[in-house]
Amino acid sequence: MSKVTIIGATGNVGMFAAYAVSVDPHIHEIQLYGREGREAFLKGIAQDFADSFAARGTNIRVTWTTNLKDIAGSDIVVVTAGTPRGPGQDRLDLAYGNARIIAPIARTIGTVAPSSKILMVTNPVDVMTCVALKYSGMKPTQVFGLGTHLDSMRLKSLIASYFKVHVSEVHTRIIGEHGDSMVPLWSATTIGGIKISNLPAFAHLPVQDFIQSVKTSGEQIIKNKGSTVYGPGEAIASLVKTVLGDENRILTVSSYVKSEVHGIGGVCIGVPARINKNGAFPVTIRLDESEVIAYRESVEKIRASIEQVMAKLESENEPSAPKKVKKNPSGKSGQ
Template structure:
């Protein structure tokens, strides 16, 4: 049985993620972590979740803390802490402020839970995954981000709706940045096992509109209801379940790649990876040339931002 810690549990995503994760059979304990001064809220969330477990008939321990050392022994640590994105704000605009939050958290996790797997949700998720990897000093297979997992699910849903098929019949994925430079892999998209480009209807598919909808989905939700909650929460839970259930599923998450995609790498970014109890393992893929060009551009964008953030963090540490 497993212990899952959620850092940033007082936020909307952290709260719903805790509820979604509680449905995973392998989880026996959920620890909610929040900063000092949030004790009352943490206590209230814990009580409310406990009531929901009782109503559902779930036998699970849920506790709270403001001392991160209590996360020792965690099988998975989910990091949702950080400043939320406003409707008009680009994810990369959040980078420096959130990096200063993630770095010390990751350092402590690496020290107290060296065998854990860290799932980063905080935006910009690709950059924050690199920050968590560096400061935790864990192996690359132990640290990954939500990345384009939810983007891929959004694309899958839109394609299923257009072709009037069950969503399970659609297999597709988006790689690259979780942001404006994301790269849909039409070359790897199938419906009922048939490559989508071999379907006559594909010529009428409003590709640009669909991709724009995927890109703007989070922003529109934030604009209309204040924050994204249910989508990210369920996506987080699905990744935690994949790890703890040792499922060996191939999902698209932010992970450190060397040269797996046409020799492009040395950065944390959204790529297909095999996920199991041991961690996250990017797989080598070959894609169409136009997709290679777009992915390379996305990688360079994230590489530059990551380099800038890591250098700034180093400077701030030296000044201290």
């Protein structure tokens, strides 16, 4: 049985993600972490969850804390903390501010829960995954981000609707940046096991409209309702289930790539990865020429942003870290 900690549990995405993962039979404890001053809110969430679990018949312990030391013993730490993206704001505009939040959190995770897996959700997720990897000191396979997993699901839904088939019949992927330079892999897209380009209707598929819809989906949801919640929350839950169930599914997440994709790598970016209890393992793939060119451009865009962010972080004596965690003799969270 496993313990899952949600860092940023007082935010909309963190709160729903905590609830979404609660259906996983492998979990015995969900820990909600929030910053100091949010104790009452955290307590309220835990009480509300407990009522819900009692009604549903779910036997999961819910704890809460404002002390990062309490994440010790976590199997997965889901990080949603940070400043959310506002209407019209590019994900990369968020990079430095959120990196100053993520760096000390990652350092603490690496110290108190070194055998855990970090699932990064904070945007820009590819950059934040790199920051978490560096500052945690953990193995590359232990640190991965939500990346283009949700983008791939959004494209999958559009294709299923267009061809009037069940969504489970569509297999497709988007790799690269979780952002404007994302790369759809039409060469690897199938419907009912048939390569999409072999279907006559593909000639009339509004490809560019679909990709633009995927790129702007999050922004449109933010514009209309203030934040994206349910899509990211369920996507997080599916990844948590894949890890804890040791399922060895191949999903598209932000992972550190070396040379698995045409020798292009050295960054954390969206790629197909085999995911199990040990983490995320990028899969070696071959792409069409146009996809290689687009993927290379996406990698270089992320690399440039990472270099800028890392340089700024390293120029500071210490990123804006929380107060040094003191030992808690009772070993209890503030539930």
